[in-house]
Amino acid sequence: MASVPLAIFLVFLGCGANVFFLEHLIKIDSSSGHLITCGQFFLISTKQLFQFDFRNGFKIPFSRHLLIVALFVSISVINNWAFSFAIPLTLHIVFRAGSLVTNCLLSRIIMNKQFSTYKYASVFTITAGxxxxTLQTASSKPSSSFADDAPQLSFGLFVLSIALILSSLIGIVQEKTRDQFGKHPLECLFLHHFLSLPMFWFLIEPIKSSIAAYSSSATIDLFGHALPSAWLFFAGNLATQYICIRSIFVLTSECTSLTVTLVITLRKFFSLVISVIYFQTAWTSWNWIGTAFVFGGTLMYAEVFNEKKKEKTS
Known part of the structure; x- marks a missing residue:
């Protein structure tokens, strides 16, 4: 368990820095999400290729892996597509934090799960946030700008809503897979990224466009060489993404789901704060109230506050 404090620190460091590099890249080319995701998947696949033990074969049916990969790629592509619309990264972070809402809904419909009143209250809180x-972000735009951006913003939020539904669906599939075949995180980490790589062939044109945009970006002098800034940000994004994923993997292996949920929720909030402060994103007091509702509702859903009460009474 000595590795847990280090893993928590690296989650905040890696994921926070990752958002920093991501926002720089999105500002350079708003459609470069496909290139970023392809690079991340390639890095993780290559790294895991030399660590995964193939001698024992796969513990989960290959067909199940393919189903998860199809959902996995769809979610990544849709989330990247959303950056092409008039959605600030801050709202993107908050909106994606609402996955518990769709997860609760789909679990009730598909798996007939029953939830406590406390859970439904937390879902209502997240939805309200x-x-x-969303309304505050839209109303904070100048009237002339809002008239131009409203259709894009609306469609972008619709796209993100589809991604949320698919994220919840893949969560249900993964839960059923674990129940049937057990936990095999290294197998899933490798196959889900490796099998996704061929899918990016269908996105080759936007990827080529992003490569051109990166290569023509403003240069930064590094050790006497002028290098395009976008490629340096890209390298930083890949490195920090790997640190973030590996650190979360350590937490999921050694900590309770409650601890993991708490760390990931706080990490998302930390990333949002970085975006607001460093990039001076317009984020009003009403936005902060909505943010508090979203992340507070997430902690409620994880029963963090109830857990504290239990610890006090035990």
Whole structure:
């Protein structure tokens, strides 16, 4: 368990720095999400290729892996597509934090799960927070700008909503897979990224366009060489993404789901704060209230506050 504090520190360091590099890249080319995701998947696949033990074969049916990969790629592509619309990264972070809402809904419909009143209250809180942030982001735009951006913003949020539904669906599939075949995280980490790589062939044109945009970006002098800034940000994004994923993997292996949920929730909030402060994103007091509703509702859903009460009474 000595590795847990280090893993928590690296989650905040890696994921926070990752958002820093991501926002720089999106500002250079708003459609470069496909190139970024392809690079991340290639790095993780290559790294795991030399660590995964193939001698024992696969523990989960290959067909199940393919189903998860199809959902996995779809979610990544849709989330990247959303960056092409008038959605600030801050709202993107808050909106994606609402995955618990769709997860609760689909679990109730597909798996007939029953939830406590406390869970439904937390889902209502998250939903209210997302609505507040969305409406405030739209109303904070100048009237002339809002008239131009409103259709894009609306469609972008529709796209993100589809991604949320698919994220919840893949969560249900993964839960059923674990129940049937057990936990095999290294196998899933490798196959889900490796099998996704051929899918990027269908996105080769936007990837080529992003490569051209990166190569023509403003240069930064590094050790006497003028290098395009975008490629340096890209390298930083890949490195920090790997640090973030590996650190979360350590937490999921050694900590309770409650601890993992708490760390990931706080990490998302930390990333949002970085975006607001460093990039001076317009984020009003109403946006902060909505943000508090979203992340507070997430902690409620994880029963963090109830857990504290249990610890006090035990």
């Amino acid at each position: 997302i609505i507040i942030c």
